[in-house]
Amino acid sequence: MAGYDMPDEAMDVAVLEGLRSLRLRKRRITAPKEDEVQLQINCVGICGSDMAYWSKGVAGGFVQLDFSEEGLNQGYCGQMGHECSGTVRSVGAKVTHLQVGDRVALEPGVPCSDCKLCRSGRYNLCPKMRFIGSAVNRVPGALCRKFNHKASYCYKLPPSVSLQEGAMLEPLCVSLQAVTRAKVGVGHHVFVSGAGPIGLMTAMCAKAAGAATVTITDMVDAKLEKAKEIGADYTLKADMPDLLSALESCIGEKFDMSFECCGVPAALNSCIQATMPGGVVCVVANLPQSIPLDLQVAVRHEVDIIGVYRYCNLYPRALALVSSGKINLKPLISKTFQLEEAQAAFEHFASGEPIKVIIQPSAPEQLV
Known part of the structure; x- marks a missing residue:
């Protein structure tokens, strides 16, 4: 035909x-x-x-x-x-x-x-x-x-x-692009802001790349429960008092990589502040065109801020991760x-x- x-x-x-x-x-x-x-x-x-x-x-x-x-x-x-x-x-x-x-x-x-x-x-x-x-x-x-x-x-x-x-596979490739660009590897401690589809898939990709722990925040209890179900090690309400201290107490230090996946400007600042010196903050979500940003914190700590726009050459890898059962x-x-x-x-x-x-x-x- x-x-x-x-x-x-x-x-x-x-x-x-x-x-x-x-x-x-x-x-x-x-x-x-x-x-x-x-x-x-x-x-x-x-x-x-x-x-x-x-x-x-x-x-x-x-x-x-x-x-x-x-x-x-x-x-x-x-x-x-x-x-x-x-x-x-x-x-x-x-x-x-x-x-x-x-x-x-x-x-x-x-x-x-x-x-x-x-x-x-x-x-x-x-x-x-x-x-x-x-x-x-x-x-x-x-x-x-x-x-x-x-x-x-x-x-x-x-x-x-x-x-x-x-x-x-399409949203999975967005998350895979983020984890690939941030160079998540074995033993890294990862923070994900936002437990929507992209945030949860980013957590999955980080685990598949060898991350030791993944911590996720969100405002919705049901999404945090889903984060636990798919393997997140720590989950926190995003509006809890003194969030930064609570984040650091999860693993006893700041995170190697942080991923902003909810599109909230304040969450991006939390990612910057929660990332250890020399670490990486990856902006995955769409944000307003102009936002207040704690750039001096990133500069003083040599935190690399990188962006993700869709994905490139990743569909075969994403398909392999799903077909092998490494990502469900x-x-x-x-x-x-x-x-x-x-x-x-x-x-x-x-x-x-x-x-x-x-x-x-x-x-x-x-x-x-």
């Missing part, structure tokens, strides 16, 4: 038509290009950036969504979804490593492959990156029944990895919804306690 023989067809798409207002619309999908595959989308995870678009119309300080009828008819506006997996239903003429029926995880960002950053191996920073479900470059997302994607950015899932786990993503799944229930899925996620909410546009066995 070659993709280039398929006619255009209509499909259901969940479209954000206004703040906190998702509705199903019909949009057409073309046959895949010669280097693409067409997928039956099975699982889509709701990301923090999706939630920001849903609740505020903007994410990460980038482009504000245009909810006018003209904007909605442009084909992109409001079509979110980048944490996704699916089943190959047709292949382009030049695709040889995938076939109909293969279950795959999508790496949502497709770089230009030709600029200096791409050629140096840091394609996540490509200025021409086409990242699906992003208002920045107006590329439609995968919160729909079917989706075309470049085949070289689709990774075949082994039988041991579920489609739900396949969709969760299943405990992070809070609830699953159908595409028709997309609005309810976002409302459920907005309650604050769920870790990972997944929308299933098509059943795994559905290939039409």
Whole structure:
């Protein structure tokens, strides 16, 4: 069933038509290009950036969504979804490593492959990156029944990895990028601020890299309980009195590496103050453009502050960690919804306690 023989067809798409207002619309999908595959989308995870678009119309300080009828008819506006997996239903003429029926995880960002950053191996920073479900470059997302994607950015899932786990490889790669850039290794003591999906996955990646202890803070008791379940050694309420002293008492000293995963400016300062001289603070979450920062503390202690923007060359490693059992993503799944229930899925996620909410546009066995 070659993709280039398929006619255009209509499909259901969940479209954000206004703040906190998702509705199903019909949009057409073309046959895949010669280097693409067409997928039956099975699982889509709701990301923090999706939630920001849903609740505020903007994410990460980038482009504000245009909810006018003209904007909605442009084909992109409001079509979110980048944490996704699916089943190959047709292949382009030049695709040889995938076939109909293969279950795959999508790496949502497709770089230009030709600029200096791409050629140096840091394609996540490509200025021409086409990242699906992003208002920045107006590329439609995968919160729909079917989706075309470049085949070289689709990774075949082994039988041991579920489609739900396949969709969760994307946020796992963010955490893996953070732990890799911070150079977490055997015996290190790690602090993670924020026990949302990225914070918990960062804890998992740190443990997989050999960290001796992981300490996590959060404001939500249920998330701290989940942190204990996935292997965190110490958990603390983020608003407790004298948090810094309590953090240091966990391991008897400051931390080798700290990861800011909640997007709260005060939490970043806590990370800086909780990190030992010569250590590393890695900023993973999106923060306001301008924040008060204890830079002098970082300078005086030679604490390196590094950033993370998505990930690069990490999908095979993330998949290996999950398929080998070194990282178990299943405990992070809070609830699953159908595409028709997309609005309810976002409302459920907005309650604050769920870790990972997944929308299933098509059943795994559905290939039409």
